[in-house]
Amino acid sequence: MRALLVTVVLLAGVLLLADRVAVGIAENRIAGELADRGGLVGEPDVDIGGFPFLTQALSGRYDDVRLSLAPGQLAETPDTRADVALRGVRLPLSDVLSGSVRQVPVDRIDGTATISYDLLAAQLGGDARIEPEGEGLRVSRTVEVLGYTLPVSAAGTVSLDGDELVIDVEQASGAGVEIPGFLVRQVSDLLDLRYTVALPFGLQLTDVAPAADGVEVRVEATDAVLSAE
Numbered sequence: 001m002r003a004l005l006v007t008v009v010l011l012a013g014v015l016l017l018a019d020r021v022a023v024g025i026a027e028n029r030i031a032g033e034l035a036d037r038g039g040l041v042g043e044p045d046v047d048i049g050g051f052p053f054l055t056q057a058l059s060g061r062y063d064d065v066r067l068s069l070a071p072g073q074l075a076e077t078p079d080t081r082a083d084v085a086l087r088g089v090r091l092p093l094s095d096v097l098s099g100s101v102r103q104v105p106v107d108r109i110d111g112t113a114t115i116s117y118d119l120l121a122a123q124l125g126g127d128a129r130i131e132p133e134g135e136g137l138r139v140s141r142t143v144e145v146l147g148y149t150l151p152v153s154a155a156g157t158v159s160l161d162g163d164e165l166v167i168d169v170e171q172a173s174g175a176g177v178e179i180p181g182f183l184v185r186q187v188s189d190l191l192d193l194r195y196t197v198a199l200p201f202g203l204q205l206t207d208v209a210p211a212a213d214g215v216e217v218r219v220e221a222t223d224a225v226l227s228a229e
Contacts, residue, residue, distance in 0.1 A: 040069065040074065040200065060091060062091065063087065066085050066086075079118060082114070089105075106223075107222070110218075110221075111220075117214055124191070124193055126141050136158070137155070137157070140152065152172045154172040154188060154191050161194070165205075169191040170188070201224055
């Protein structure tokens with residue numbers, strides 16, 4: 001009986017080791033496929049959830065695949081990081097082994113992307129600075145208008161308009177400098193911003209809120225098909 005128990009334990013250990021080795025190989029392969037199909041700069045970190053992995057591989061369906069994108073990996077939206085969950089990834093084992101993957105259907109994708117304040121401030125130009133303030137933002141910069149050079153600041157809100165992130169400020173005020181009344185509206189307009197967020201995998205923006213180190217947007221897609229360009 002003891003010998004049988006020892007054999008069972010050893011077999012379970014071998015199977016567990018094989019399962020973990022296989023999941024590591026699959027994560028690397030999926031990272032490569034996602035990089036190709038998402039136009040990413042480098043491969044994302046991939047974590048395949050669920051246990052055991054081998055039953056998922058044999059069925060060709062992965063219930064929970066998590067990927068993390070570091071700043072710089074989204075070519076069209078630099079200085080942005082993202083954490084995304086892919087639910088119901090369908091990738092036949094035969095296609096993976098043969099290297100003949102043409103497309104990767106996914107039931108649902110959801111996650112968050114954080115766009116840095118430095119990136120958004122750079123869109124305004126000059127010495128612009130954007131930082132969180134309460135439930136909104138504080139936008140500051142030096143502007144030149146009608147011969148006036150003014151250091152100005154304003155509280156603002158952030159919202160979404162389709163694939164655009166919109167920062168809209170309230171009435172601007174001077175930092176120790178009085179702004180002529182007839183310039184207030186023009187100066188305030190110079191602090192507003194519309195920024196197009198380009199994301200891979202057909203992701204749509206669904207919500208937005210200021211965070212500690214950037215504007216955080218919720219993203220999602222349903223019945224997505226990841227295919228090479």
